[in-house]
Amino acid sequence: MARDFTFTQLRYFAVVAQRRSVTAAAAELRVSQSALSSAVAQLEAAMGTTLFRRVPRRGVEPTDSGLRLLRESLPLLEAAEQLPARVRLDEQEPAGRLVVGVYEPVASLRLPGLVAEFTQRYPAVEVAVVEGDQEFVRQSLLSGGCEVALLYSMGLGSGLRTEVLEELAPHVIVGEGHRLAARAPGPVSLAELAEDPLVLLDLPHTREYLLGLFDVAGLTPRVRHRLTGYETVRSFVALEGYAVLNRRLPHGETHTRRRVVALELAERLPPVQVLLARAPDQRPTRRAVAFAEVCREALRV
Incomplete structure (x- = not known):
């Protein structure tokens, strides 16, 4: 039988999984590394499996079990954050942290305006950006390092869910x-x-x-x-x-x-197509859905 776990443990786990670093996650969460490591260890005990593996000189990365937990936990954590507003029948706006991946040539021209528009509409969402080449961003999506990404339509294979936003001759x-x-x-x-x-x-x-x-x-x-x-x-x-x-x-x-x-x-x-992409088995959070809509409005084909 699985042991009990807490939303705090899940939240700590999700930040470590996205940051790929206990040190960086502890700084973001403003907790000690020992407290963070203890929470992750307790969550691993509750899940009955190892959630992270150490990567020399780079930090940590989620195991296959860790990836599954990350994909399941992001919508769950978002729902928990929205629970007080639901109880009060308040207008619910997306909130929390959204990690966006972007292929480098797209980043400098398009991304600043997209993030500015999104932040203006949804000020309760903190947007973090992961920038790199096509393969780096693709792997970030598949490994849970980012929740949604802007990519070009080349070299992606069939492992992502995509939609066309723009065509570039x-x-x-x-x-x-x-x-x-x-x-x-x-x-x-x-x-x-x-x-x-x-x-x-x-x-x-x-x-x-x-x-x-x-x-x-x-x-x-x-x-x-x-x-x-x-x-x-x-x-x-x-x-x-x-x-x-x-x-x-x-x-x-x-x-x-x-x-x-x-x-x-x-x-x-x-031409090259600019794509909005996410992992195939990822349930999108409300903040990811909202970001996708801002992209569609700005880059509609």
Whole structure:
């Protein structure tokens, strides 16, 4: 027979599971690490299974049992937080902590506005952001590190529940001194750039998508630089070559103060979709549902 457990133990467990660190969780909860570790140990005894494994130099991560408990406990904890309001028949607004994952190229342009709008509507929700490449954010979703995520439609496989928010057609950027810059806003053909040096955004899955566009066009690019930073790519292009990107910025400035120019592509090439994603067996909390609605309104296809 399972032993009793408390909502406090569940809440402590959920923060450790999302933070992947007892130290960080203790700081957020404003309790001692020993008290936090004791609560988790008591919860493990009540559940009759190990909930965390230690990861050298990184902290902790949930076991399979821990992941199942995290997914079940988030809606339960939210319902407990809302219980006093339900008893008083007060208007119930989402509250608590929401962890949002985001693919790096989406983050800088779209996420600040989304979080600002969401926070204005739901001030009782604390939004935390997990940013990284596609695979990192995908794994964060599957491992419970974030509850909802904004991703691109590449390299995701079939393990997530997704919906399309936005479609981004590929385009080209060149430096303002490039021979084709005067053609802005275009269109230009990839064939006109085939002999120029390509500055490639070399992130997992992104590079396969971008190089695949050249395959569709029957071309082989001359890759000069492989870079993982979106702004780094733009800064290099300001000096030489070109890049193919999807996220179009509203200005041509780079961090070097040199400018780039965006050009439409003449070829009809596959777009990238911006997706709202969550784990397949995750019951969404009210705060996650509310965040999804804000995203739909802002990024509707």
